[in-house]
Amino acid sequence: MMEEVFLARLQFASTTLFHFLFVPLSIGLVFLIALMQTLYYFKKEEIYLKMTKFWAIFFLINFAVGVVTGIIQEFQFGMNWSEYSRFVGDIFGAPLAVEALLAFFLESTFIGIWVFGEKKVPKWVHLLSIWLVSLGTILSAFWILVANSFMQNPTGYRLANGRAEMNDIAAVLTNEKLWVAFPHTVYASLATGAFFIIGVSAWYIMKGRHVEMFKKSMTLSLIVGLIASLAIAFSGHSQATYLMHAQPMKMAAAEGLWEDSGDPAAWTLFANIDVENRESTGRIDIPYLLSYLAYSEFSGKVEGMDTLEAKMIEQHGEGSYLPPVKTVFWSFRIMAGTGGVLIVIAALALWFNYRKTLEQKTWLLKLLVLSIFIPYISNSFGWIMSEVGRQPWVVNGLMETATAVSPNVTANQILFSLIAFSTIYAILGAVMVWLFVRVIKRGPEAPPKANVEATDPFDQGGAAQ
Amino acid sequence: MMLSEFWFILIGVLFVGFFYLEGFDFGVGMSTQFLAKNEDERRVLIKTIGPVWDANEVWLITAGGAMFAAFPHWYATAFSGYYMAFVLLLLALIVRGVSFEFREKGPSKKWRYTWDLALFTGSILPPFLFGVFFTSLVQGLPMDEGYHVYANFFGDIVNLESVLGGVVFVLLSYVHGLFFIGLKTVGDLRERAFQQAKKMYALTGIVSAIYLFMFVQSALPLMDNAAILYGMVAAYAVFYFIALPFLLKHREGWSFLMTGFMWIVLVSTYFVALFPNVVINSVEGIANLSLYDAASGDYSLKIMTYVALTMVPIVLGYTIWSYYVFRKRIVGGKEDGY
Numbered sequence: 001m002m003e004e005v006f007l008a009r010l011q012f013a014s015t016t017l018f019h020f021l022f023v024p025l026s027i028g029l030v031f032l033i034a035l036m037q038t039l040y041y042f043k044k045e046e047i048y049l050k051m052t053k054f055w056a057i058f059f060l061i062n063f064a065v066g067v068v069t070g071i072i073q074e075f076q077f078g079m080n081w082s083e084y085s086r087f088v089g090d091i092f093g094a095p096l097a098v099e100a101l102l103a104f105f106l107e108s109t110f111i112g113i114w115v116f117g118e119k120k121v122p123k124w125v126h127l128l129s130i131w132l133v134s135l136g137t138i139l140s141a142f143w144i145l146v147a148n149s150f151m152q153n154p155t156g157y158r159l160a161n162g163r164a165e166m167n168d169i170a171a172v173l174t175n176e177k178l179w180v181a182f183p184h185t186v187y188a189s190l191a192t193g194a195f196f197i198i199g200v201s202a203w204y205i206m207k208g209r210h211v212e213m214f215k216k217s218m219t220l221s222l223i224v225g226l227i228a229s230l231a232i233a234f235s236g237h238s239q240a241t242y243l244m245h246a247q248p249m250k251m252a253a254a255e256g257l258w259e260d261s262g263d264p265a266a267w268t269l270f271a272n273i274d275v276e277n278r279e280s281t282g283r284i285d286i287p288y289l290l291s292y293l294a295y296s297e298f299s300g301k302v303e304g305m306d307t308l309e310a311k312m313i314e315q316h317g318e319g320s321y322l323p324p325v326k327t328v329f330w331s332f333r334i335m336a337g338t339g340g341v342l343i344v345i346a347a348l349a350l351w352f353n354y355r356k357t358l359e360q361k362t363w364l365l366k367l368l369v370l371s372i373f374i375p376y377i378s379n380s381f382g383w384i385m386s387e388v389g390r391q392p393w394v395v396n397g398l399m400e401t402a403t404a405v406s407p408n409v410t411a412n413q414i415l416f417s418l419i420a421f422s423t424i425y426a427i428l429g430a431v432m433v434w435l436f437v438r439v440i441k442r443g444p445e446a447p448p449k450a451n452v453e454a455t456d457p458f459d460q461g462g463a464a465q
Numbered sequence: 466m467m468l469s470e471f472w473f474i475l476i477g478v479l480f481v482g483f484f485y486l487e488g489f490d491f492g493v494g495m496s497t498q499f500l501a502k503n504e505d506e507r508r509v510l511i512k513t514i515g516p517v518w519d520a521n522e523v524w525l526i527t528a529g530g531a532m533f534a535a536f537p538h539w540y541a542t543a544f545s546g547y548y549m550a551f552v553l554l555l556l557a558l559i560v561r562g563v564s565f566e567f568r569e570k571g572p573s574k575k576w577r578y579t580w581d582l583a584l585f586t587g588s589i590l591p592p593f594l595f596g597v598f599f600t601s602l603v604q605g606l607p608m609d610e611g612y613h614v615y616a617n618f619f620g621d622i623v624n625l626e627s628v629l630g631g632v633v634f635v636l637l638s639y640v641h642g643l644f645f646i647g648l649k650t651v652g653d654l655r656e657r658a659f660q661q662a663k664k665m666y667a668l669t670g671i672v673s674a675i676y677l678f679m680f681v682q683s684a685l686p687l688m689d690n691a692a693i694l695y696g697m698v699a700a701y702a703v704f705y706f707i708a709l710p711f712l713l714k715h716r717e718g719w720s721f722l723m724t725g726f727m728w729i730v731l732v733s734t735y736f737v738a739l740f741p742n743v744v745i746n747s748v749e750g751i752a753n754l755s756l757y758d759a760a761s762g763d764y765s766l767k768i769m770t771y772v773a774l775t776m777v778p779i780v781l782g783y784t785i786w787s788y789y790v791f792r793k794r795i796v797g798g799k800e801d802g803y
Contacts, residue, residue: 061566067519068562072555074529078544079551082613085544089537090761094769097530101776104523109787112516120790163537165762406545408613417552424559431563435570 007414008080008405011421013387015072017380018425022066024379027137027186028193029059032221034130041127051217054444055197060115061435065428067108072421074100080414084394084404091157091166092147099143107136141185149177151395152386153246164398180242181386184235187228188382191342192375194225198349199372200440202365209443211359222353226346232339232378237293244294244302247396249312250389252305253325254332255290256280263301265290270333273326278306316397323391331385338378345371468770469760472535473743475773476528477736483524484595484638484728489721490518491635492642494561494588497581499639500646500661506654507581511565512795513649518565520784522558534769538612538759539743546606546614546744547598550622554594561587589635596634599735600627604683605747612744612754621747626683629676636669637731641724647717651794655717662720663712670705677701684738687745697734701727 033055040048074096077085085093113121114129121129150157156171157164166172198221201214243251252258256273258280267289271280288298305322312321349368352358358365394401493514501507514521532540544551560583568580604626606616616622643662647655677698688694708723739745744754760766 061570064563064566068559071526071558071562074526074533075544075551075555078529078533078540079548080545082541082545085533085541086537086612089533089540090765093530093532093534093537093540093761094765097527097534097769098772098776100523100527100530101772101780104526105520105780105784108520108523109783112520113787113790116516117790160762166765166768167762169768406541406548406613407611408615409545409548413548416549420552420556424556428559428563431567435567438570438572 002402003411004409004414005402005405007411007418008409009401011080011414011418012076013384014418015069015076015421015425017383018429019066019069019073020379020383021376021429022062022069023137023141024185024189024192024375025196026059026063026066027134027141027189028191029055029062029196030130030134030137030193031190032193032197032224033059034127034134035220035224036217037127037130041123047213047216050213050444054213055217057439058196058200058436061432061439063111065432069425069428080406080409081394081404082406082408084399087163087399087404088150088395089163091164091172092150094166095143095146095150095172099140099147103136103140103143107133107140110136138186141189142182145178145182145185146172146175149175149181152181152390153177154395154398159398164395176242176246180235180238184232184239184382187231187235188375188379190228191225191232192379194221194228195342195346195371195375197221198225198346199369202368203440204443205359206362206365206369210445213444215359218349218358219353222346222350226343226350229339229342229346233343236336236339237296240293241296247389248303249305249308249321250323250328250385251294252303252308253323253328253389254385255302256283256325256329257290257302257304258306259304260307261290261302261304263291264288264299265294265302267293271329273329275322275325319392321392323389328385328389331381331388335378335381335385338374338381342371342374342378345374467757468763468766469535469756470741471770472531472760472766473736473740473756476531476535477733479524479528479531480736481729481732483521483528484592484634484732485725486521486524487518488592488638488724488728489642489645490514490521491588491592491638492640493646494584494642495635495639496642496646496658497588498585500643500654500658504577509650509654509795510646511584513646515565516791517787519562520787522562531769535761535766536743536756536759537761538754539756542608542612542614542744542754542759543598543602546608546616547622549618550594550597554591557587557590557594559587560584561591588638592634592638593631596631597623597627599732600630600680600683603680603687603735603738603745605745607748608744608746608751608754609748610751614744626676626679629672629679633669633673633676633731636665636672637724637727640665640669641721641728644717644721644724648721649794651796659715659717666708666712673701673705680734684734687738687742693737694734697730697737701730701734704730 033052036048036052036055039045040052077092110129110132114126114133117129118126149155150172153175154164155175156166156168156173158167159165197217201218201221204214205211205218240251243254256268256271258278264287266285266287268280269284269286271283273280290302291298291300294300294302305325309321313319345367349358349364352361352364390396392400392402394404493510497507497510501510529540532543564580564584564587568577568584571577571580601616601622601624604621604624606614606621608614640662643658643665646658647662650658681694681698684694685691704723704726708720711719711723741757742753742755743759746753761769
């Protein structure tokens, strides 16, 4: 069974991480595009329409890949995690069904109206359509996080008939985890979209192409990007205080904290985690900071993994209840570190932009191009910390991951699907990056193709969203 | 009526909606190879479904989500039991979904040809697989007491009858799609779609007859009342024959309506045959998985029912409106009217 569990986890992790490369960019881009179209609607300046249409090309390609990689997500609970599905379907399936009804129909229908219907509906309906698409993407994030929050911090259920049954929808929807994770995820998505536009615009400004249009795009995205990256930090802090009382093991692992901390607790910047001997050596500590992270004040001690595991053994019986400590520890540092870098870059760029000297700062423009990738790193490691830190549980405190897999699916079958999905995803990823580069090189001035449409996202000959 | 029964019907409705709508999308996808003579025609064909195919696919996603939420055991049993076939289904849906976007943006003919092939494969494989799924679900799968299916891919899942079921799904999708093309295009393309539909319609009738004959044998032992099953099959035949005069008189609208009814009847037949079970066990002495055993608790179903009763009318409302927005025929890659 170990092999099946390992392969199934690998498949779930890789397909989910891959899917989540596209989701945040879609959420962020469509919001910014909707802002641009709103500016066009009220200001009536052609340049905003040009911006809307240019950025839409990226959004539509990205959205298509996001949609198709999302289908696997909905199916693989049942395919690979049948015992999990039986155990939680009563409470976990509902948000997924609601997500489809509330979010997927909304975004897919109105994206059709928006792309193909520009000349068929009144202007305000066309504007409303893109906002509804944006709303759909955010609703989708909300409902999937309702489901995920149950795995992290189960609420609103009772154990009956050998499974977790929903008995309080209000408790499901007011899950503390949900209300720290949802804002954090949406801000991270906005930052992803903003930094994409910032980076691509920086490239055009360096090249001196369409400078006016890309300066406008830059300014708008820098404002959104700075607000979002600051908000990421604040909502991240609320995640930490949540973890302290709801998932202390994840927090302790993220700190590499084996024994209980002193009071006040120091935060470890770096350390060498030695899982075998259960100690962290070579620590570089920052005094007071962990107390602040955990309790928003400069005192208070934090329990270490030794204490926490002893408690869990008492509660759940013999076993190992440690998550992969090193992974959680370093994921947390990469996520938080790259998040911090975003704030600095956005603030710096906005400052020079305000002083009207950004154009001359070639080093900064180059840095902005590279910063396109930073949110992707933060997003991925954020999820790795969150989901790996939950181990060995699939539903925190209720069900262990090893018992959740489908017993009737063999290792060879999973290996086959893992290879098949990875191959197709690698192709999709490569094609998408290549298409993005191609569109960027061509730029907004590209001549219309033989059969009109293709460069005009509002009227693509046959290209769907 | 119990809430679990209501959800069984609702999931049936979602699958019916999926095949009614995505059925013609699949058909149009097939027509890009079977009907189109050149790139211009291919564009026109794809454009007939451009604004709607994605929303149509959401019917399937919603059906899957509803199975998970309302019948966790059904969802877990079927999705893990059909593991390899579902992997194929997912691969097909993935390459099809991106092909619409990718094919336009590439550099060469070869590039476009590659994604056209993806579109074609992604349009023909899913309906075939669904025909196989529904048929073998009624035939029965070997299942242990914990509802774990240990099916042989060849035999339990893929066999003569289920393959015929798959072919019927493909043919019906194609004919449905050709009538849809007849409604959405003009001139030569429309005419050829119509001529091809005539031939394919005859073939659909023949294969359907053989398949339904076999299917009735498989489903009969499950029925308390055989008349219902015969009634469903008869209804399918009646709609088939009603379409004939319309077909001869060149009336795509009415023909499309009839293939739509055939979808409704065909997909409903599986749910009628299964009821009150959701997975039939082919192992002697072990019970079937019934919808009552598979269902979620009442509280959960009640919450979901409130959501569904609120949201479904709204979704239907804007879906119908979007078809109204795109009601015009498509001419040479551009719609009428501008």
